[in-house]
Amino acid sequence: MKSNLPLVEKFFPCKNCGASLRYSIKTGNLKCPYCGYENRIEEVDADLKEYSFKEALRVLEKTKFPPLKEHDAKCPSCGAIFKIEENIFSGKCPYCGTFVVEEVRDFRPIFAKSLIPFLIDRKKAFLIFKKWIKSLWFAPSKLKNSSFELKFIGYYLPYWTFDSDTKTYYEGRRGDYYFEDETFFVNEGGRLIEKRGSVQKIRWRFVSGWVFRRFDDVVVGASKRLPRKIIDSLSPWPFEKAVGYDEKYISGFKGEIYQIGLKDGFEIAKLYMNQVIREDVRRDIGGDRQEILHLSTIYENKTFKHLLLPVWIADFKYENKNYRFAINAATGKIKGERPYSKWKIFFTVITILVLVAALFYLGDKYGYLFEEARRASSPYY
Ligand SMILES: [Zn+2]
Numbered sequence: 612m613k614s615n616l617p618l619v620e621k622f623f624p625c626k627n628c629g630a631s632l633r634y635s636i637k638t639g640n641l642k643c644p645y646c647g648y649e650n651r652i653e654e655v656d657a658d659l660k661e662y663s664f665k666e667a668l669r670v671l672e673k674t675k676f677p678p679l680k681e682h683d684a685k686c687p688s689c690g691a692i693f694k695i696e697e698n699i700f701s702g703k704c705p706y707c708g709t710f711v712v713e714e715v716r717d718f719r720p721i722f723a724k725s726l727i728p729f730l731i732d733r734k735k736a737f738l739i740f741k742k743w744i745k746s747l748w749f750a751p752s753k754l755k756n757s758s759f760e761l762k763f764i765g766y767y768l769p770y771w772t773f774d775s776d777t778k779t780y781y782e783g784r785r786g787d788y789y790f791e792d793e794t795f796f797v798n799e800g801g802r803l804i805e806k807r808g809s810v811q812k813i814r815w816r817f818v819s820g821w822v823f824r825r826f827d828d829v830v831v832g833a834s835k836r837l838p839r840k841i842i843d844s845l846s847p848w849p850f851e852k853a854v855g856y857d858e859k860y861i862s863g864f865k866g867e868i869y870q871i872g873l874k875d876g877f878e879i880a881k882l883y884m885n886q887v888i889r890e891d892v893r894r895d896i897g898g899d900r901q902e903i904l905h906l907s908t909i910y911e912n913k914t915f916k917h918l919l920l921p922v923w924i925a926d927f928k929y930e931n932k933n934y935r936f937a938i939n940a941a942t943g944k945i946k947g948e949r950p951y952s953k954w955k956i957f958f959t960v961i962t963i964l965v966l967v968a969a970l971f972y973l974g975d976k977y978g979y980l981f982e983e984a985r986r987a988s989s990p991y992y
Pocket residue numbers: 625626627628629630643644645646647648
């Protein structure tokens with residue numbers, strides 16, 4: 612079958628013996644596994660320039676790029692045609708073992724100008740996984756003692772980062788506590804005794820106002836390979852370790868193109884920004900309680916960057932179910948799906964219920980002590 616994509620495949624033969632090279636995490640170079648020759652990568656500074664969101668959208672509107680399905684690649688070493696999976700732009704020739712990296716600009720109008728290289732190797736990733744499994748709360752005991760056969764695959768996943776100035780108008784309610792003298796009843800030895808004391812009340816009033824915030828590098832995964840809650844919680848990323856894009860870094864890993872476009876990516880970033888803005892609004896409202904009734908935000912000076920970030924992905928099997936997890940291959944942070952022990956949760960809930968019941972019993976029996984203590988500490992009594 613012939614490929615209908617105008618592809619340029621790159622590969623990296625050893626300068627000494629001609630063998631196909633893959634990136635070495637240990638040395639940060641392409642070290643030949645056959646003759647040991649170090650094929651240095653000329654490191655280029657990362658291009659971490661911010662690009663205008665508006666201008667990019669204008670360009671994107673004029674270009675249509677189809678989804679990248681499973682496609683053919685031609686091995687530049689032996690000439691064989693082989694398949695590269697959906698959304699991936701690198702692979703290994705199954706006939707001669709050559710690592711091939713395709714030109715991303717053939718697939719997408721926006722392509723990564725920078726990446727953070729893999730800093731954590733497979734061995735370390737496995738140790739991180741083992742430590743994680745041991746640390747999980749409410750995990751079945753059997754899981755912690757299981758041995759796992761893991762197949763780690765190294766991906767360069769596409770990510771957007773967004774900057775934006777925000778202006779938010781809000782309407783809401785502010786609640787302030789006050790105390791009022793009231794008559795109430797207390798249970799003393801089975802008899803209800805009438806007492807008078809101060810009781811906490813709340814006074815609500817309508818408020819409105821503006822809050823402003825500048826967001827810097829809100830990170831949004833542009834891949835659909837992993838659930839959002841995994842892909843976006845691998846942050847923070849050490850952007851100071853980014854380098855200029857070079858296909859040589861991808862050799863031996865899977866490079867992925869973005870499947871969540873610039874516009875949709877910004878919509879996800881808005882959700883993250885909104886969480887911070889809501890906190891700002893609550894602080895701005897002040898008082899003892901806050902209620903947000905309406906928010907409207909204007910996003911200005913929107914800029915973005917597009918990068919490839921290194922992630923180890925694997926899954927483990929436990930009682931016939933697969934659990935996916937990912938490791939930030941620059942920092943070692945791990946996030947993933949995991950099994951829960953129903954029994955452990957059940958017994959914890961029972962223990963809490965027993966404790967609460969005991970407190971109620973004691974409260975009922977010695978309630979007057981609490982009442983006395985409350986009064987002694989209340990400045991209003
Ligand atoms: Zn060599």
